[in-house]
Amino acid sequence: MESQFPIIRLMDEQGEFVSEDNVKDITPELAKTFYRHLTRIRVFDRKAVSLQRQGRIGTYAPYEGQEASQVGSALALNESDWMFPSYRDHGATMTFGHTLRNILLFWKGRNEGCVPPDGKRIFPPGIPIATQLPHAVGAAFAEKKKGTRNVSIAYFGDGATSEGDFHEGLNVASVFHAPVIFFNQNNQYAISVPIHKQMKTKTIAQKALAYDIPGIRIDGNDVFAVYFETLKAAERARNGDGPTLIEAVTWRYGAHTTADDPTKYRNQQESERKRKVSDPILRLEKLMKNQGWFDDEWAASVEKESILEVEKAVEEMESFEEADPKVIFDYVFEKPTWTIQQQRDLLLQQQRGES
Numbered sequence: 001m002e003s004q005f006p007i008i009r010l011m012d013e014q015g016e017f018v019s020e021d022n023v024k025d026i027t028p029e030l031a032k033t034f035y036r037h038l039t040r041i042r043v044f045d046r047k048a049v050s051l052q053r054q055g056r057i058g059t060y061a062p063y064e065g066q067e068a069s070q071v072g073s074a075l076a077l078n079e080s081d082w083m084f085p086s087y088r089d090h091g092a093t094m095t096f097g098h099t100l101r102n103i104l105l106f107w108k109g110r111n112e113g114c115v116p117p118d119g120k121r122i123f124p125p126g127i128p129i130a131t132q133l134p135h136a137v138g139a140a141f142a143e144k145k146k147g148t149r150n151v152s153i154a155y156f157g158d159g160a161t162s163e164g165d166f167h168e169g170l171n172v173a174s175v176f177h178a179p180v181i182f183f184n185q186n187n188q189y190a191i192s193v194p195i196h197k198q199m200k201t202k203t204i205a206q207k208a209l210a211y212d213i214p215g216i217r218i219d220g221n222d223v224f225a226v227y228f229e230t231l232k233a234a235e236r237a238r239n240g241d242g243p244t245l246i247e248a249v250t251w252r253y254g255a256h257t258t259a260d261d262p263t264k265y266r267n268q269q270e271s272e273r274k275r276k277v278s279d280p281i282l283r284l285e286k287l288m289k290n291q292g293w294f295d296d297e298w299a300a301s302v303e304k305e306s307i308l309e310v311e312k313a314v315e316e317m318e319s320f321e322e323a324d325p326k327v328i329f330d331y332v333f334e335k336p337t338w339t340i341q342q343q344r345d346l347l348l349q350q351q352r353g354e355s
Contacts, residue, residue, distance in 0.1 A: 005205040007249055008229060009219035013278050015286025022228045028293040031284065034223045036302050037071040038281045041091035043306040044100060047314065048107060052258045056318070057107040061088045062254040065221075068280030069185045069248040071095050072226025073153065076234055082121040082143075082152035084136040086129075088185075089155040093122050100313030101320070110323060111331075130160035133169030133182065140173070140180035140237070151237040153181040153230075159190025161207060162198055170245065174211035179237030181230065182245045185220060187252040192265040208245040220248030221280040251278070325351075 010026075012018045045064050052060040063070065066088075074095035077083065083096050090103045097120045106113025106125065114124035121139075126132030136154035143150040160166050161184065173180050184204050188195050201207060208215025214236070218225045226248060233244035251274045255262045262268065276282075288294035329336065329344040336344070 002202045005203045005215065005217045005247075007217045007219050008225050009222045010224040010228070011222055011283065011287050013283055015283055015288075015290050017287075022224065025228070026224055028288075028291070031288050031291075031293055032298075033075070034068075034071060034227070035281070035284055035288065035299070036306075037075065037095050038067045038223065038284065039299075039302050040306040040309070041067055041071065041094055042281065043303065044094065044103075044310050044313075045091065047310045048104070049254070049258060051104075051314065052107075056314075057104060058109050060107050060258045061256070062258070063088050063091050063252060065253040065275070065279070066185055066187060066250045067091055068223035068284075069183075069220040069226055069250050070155075072223040073155075073181075073183050073230040073246075073248075076227050076230035077153060078150070078234075079119075080121070080148070080150050081234075082123070082136065082139045082150065084123045084132040084139070084152060084154040085125050086132060086155050086157065086160070087125045087127050088157065089125070092155060093125075096120065096122060098122055100310060101316040104313055104317040105320060108317065110320070111327065112320070126156075130156055130163035130165035130169070132156070133160070133165050134172065136180050136182075137169050137173045137176075137178050137243075140178040140243075141176050144177070144179055144240075149179075149238040151179040151181060151234050153183055153234075155183050155185065157190065158184065158186045158188070158195050158204060159193070159198065160184075161204055162190070170208070170211045170213065170243070173243040174213050177240065177242040179240075180243045181233045181237065182243060183230070184245065184247045186247050186249050189252075189256070189266060191256045191260065192262075204247040205245060213243050213245060215245040215247070217247045217249060220250030221278050221283060223280060223284055250280075 010019050017023050042064060045062055048060050049062055051057045070089060070091035074092040085093050098116050102113050102115060116122035123135060133154045136152040140152040186204055190198055203217055205215035205217040216229060218229050233246060236244060253271050253275055285294060325347060329340050332340055
């Protein structure tokens with residue numbers, strides 16, 4: 001089955017083009033745009049891990065190693081499209097226009113962190129596994145009914161393909177020809193469970209066969225392959241040809257979250273080998289050097305700009321007004337139940353020092 005779903009790539013790990021597909025569309029400007037975004041979201045990710053270790057934000061889900069999958073796919077969307085991220089796709093939401101301050105507020109446990117800028121159709125991160133897939137299908141189907149050319153994209157990991165919402169989402173999208181892209185980042189592990197222990201299928205892309213929709217496999221560390229294949233899937237959807245399942249084969253260097261210890265279940269030497277060989281930023285840098293497009297001084301300035309932007313967002317997050325604890329009770333039900341009201345009253349008593 002793997003032979004039916006070969007991994008699509010445009011450049012190899014030495015930064016050389018291995019396919020003529022879309023090469024004419026790869027310009028120095030496009031490569032530099034990708035490099036800037038890849039650097040920006042990696043700087044953010046590393047800073048967020050540091051903030052968590054210092055107790056300045058809560059538990060955090062890192063994505064370092066998966067940057068090409070998130071940047072390439074997000075840049076393939078139009079401004080009016082919909083994005084449905086999981087809890088690990090803030091690199092994609094940053095690229096699509098979410099504010100860094102609000103993303104940090106989300107990881108600090110603030111409701112405000114779920115609010116995207118005006119006009120940005122970014123759904124709050126899906127914490128329960130795969131629940132964002134049916135939502136993405138619903139938004140896509142609504143756009144189809146309204147007669148627009150807008151599409152939605154749903155991000156999820158390999159573990160999500162074992163959930164019912166994955167199958168329900170693909171089935172409904174297939175039946176109603178919804179303009180949605182199912183973007184799977186297969187980083188080989190669902191927390192501590194390697195992919196060969198959670199499914200018998202050799203690929204995730206082949207799961208598309210059950211729903212009679214296209215399924216493709218791409219090198220998730222090749223930002224060009226990610227970008228152009230997502231563009232093709234989006235164009236199919238805009239033209240009324242329905243959904244596509246994309247499996248981006250990648251690898252995450254760090255833990256599932258900052259509450260996890262990957263040394264308990266994963267060979268860290270393999271992880272370090274992949275960092276040296278197939279890192280998405282390193283691979284792009286090699287290609288740009290091979291093509292004569294890379295400048296060390298320019299790259300240093302990109303990193304410096306990213307650091308300054310992230311530090312400013314941290315400052316904004318930490319100077320944000322203190323949360324009112326009472327609001328946690330306000331949005332559970334339209335009308336509070338007696339149990340909710342009782343808990344709220346108890347909190348108010350404690351704040352007044354009455355108990």
